[in-house]
Amino acid sequence: MIELSEQQSIANGRVALVTGAARGIGLGIAAWLISEGWQVVLTDLDRVRGSQVAKVLGDSAWFIGMDVADEAQVTLGVAEVLGQFGRLDALVCNAAVADPRNITLESLDLAHWNRVLAVNLSGPMLLAKHCAPYLRAHGGAIVNLASTRARQSEPDTEAYAASKGGLLALTHALAMSLGPEVRVNAVSPGWIDARDPAARRAEPLSDADHAQHPAGRVGTVEDVAAMVAWLLSKNSGFVTGQEFVVDGGMSKKMIYRD
Numbered sequence: 001m002i003e004l005s006e007q008q009s010i011a012n013g014r015v016a017l018v019t020g021a022a023r024g025i026g027l028g029i030a031a032w033l034i035s036e037g038w039q040v041v042l043t044d045l046d047r048v049r050g051s052q053v054a055k056v057l058g059d060s061a062w063f064i065g066m067d068v069a070d071e072a073q074v075t076l077g078v079a080e081v082l083g084q085f086g087r088l089d090a091l092v093c094n095a096a097v098a099d100p101r102n103i104t105l106e107s108l109d110l111a112h113w114n115r116v117l118a119v120n121l122s123g124p125m126l127l128a129k130h131c132a133p134y135l136r137a138h139g140g141a142i143v144n145l146a147s148t149r150a151r152q153s154e155p156d157t158e159a160y161a162a163s164k165g166g167l168l169a170l171t172h173a174l175a176m177s178l179g180p181e182v183r184v185n186a187v188s189p190g191w192i193d194a195r196d197p198a199a200r201r202a203e204p205l206s207d208a209d210h211a212q213h214p215a216g217r218v219g220t221v222e223d224v225a226a227m228v229a230w231l232l233s234k235n236s237g238f239v240t241g242q243e244f245v246v247d248g249g250m251s252k253k254m255i256y257r258d
């Protein structure tokens with residue numbers, strides 16, 4: 001359970017929209033923000049699970065079904081938020097085709113490539129576009145969930161890597177366009193165990209999985225949520241256009257074999 005400090009509770013009454021919040025990191029971010037006093041609109045493609053988790057999160061959570069790659073659905077969803085709350089203070093673009101692996105380059109289907117780019121890169125642009133007027137009105141903030149894969153790769157991950165690299169560029173472009181009223185930053189997680197508790201229990205990570213990280217463990221959704229919450233808070237008021245890596249130090253580790 002997350003403990004509230006006095007400073008944290010200053011979010012009281014502010015409204016955040018978190019995409020892809022039916023599970024994983026997005027759900028963790030929604031829960032964290034609620035614990036800090038935010039009202040959170042969860043959105044997801046998965047309407048059944050999204051509605052269920054919003055119910056569990058309680059009165060400060062509200063769910064809207066939305067495909068972030070579909071501008072008509074984004075327009076409608078943002079209008080619903082404004083209709084319900086009359087304001088919007090924060091946008092967290094977390095929804096993604098989050099499996100980094102595509103098929104080999106030679107077999108890579110253009111439709112798959114286009115869908116990954118549409119969800120992971122066009123989605124955050126559409127959300128920013130339609131939320132911008134309301135975020136400007138309240139000195140709001142945007143956080144985009146990128147990935148360490150924006151800068152490092154395994155084979156057969158072209159679509160995902162390109163989408164996340166593009167998202168870092170979109171982040172600093174938006175920071176210039178929307179400042180000074182709206183700050184825009186990106187968080188790049190490394191390996192985060194974003195599985196449900198049941199899946200984590202059924203297939204626990206190995207000691208080696210944890211030990212390879214300079215921080216001594218694989219990341220949790222709370223590790224990411226804490227960074228997102230800080231970037232949405234007034235405490236980060238001098239921070240915009242930046243990328244924050246939350247990866248237990250993995251991207252700073254020399255990996256040459258002895």
Ligand SMILES: NC(=O)c1ccc[n+]([C@@H]2O[C@H](COP(=O)([O-])OP(=O)(O)OC[C@H]3O[C@@H](n4cnc5c(N)ncnc54)[C@H](O)[C@@H]3O)[C@@H](O)[C@H]2O)c1
Binds near residue numbers: 044
């Ligand atoms: N888990 C990790 O190790 C990790 C590492 C680096 C970056 N990330 C990034 O963090 C974010 C969350 O990752 P996760 O592991 O929790 O993923 P996840 O797959 O568990 O959850 C993603 C959620 O996004 C939703 N979604 C997918 N397409 C959508 C669309 N078109 N419109 C609306 N919702 C849609 C899914 O239904 C799902 O609920 C993603 O942006 C991912 O790229 C995750």
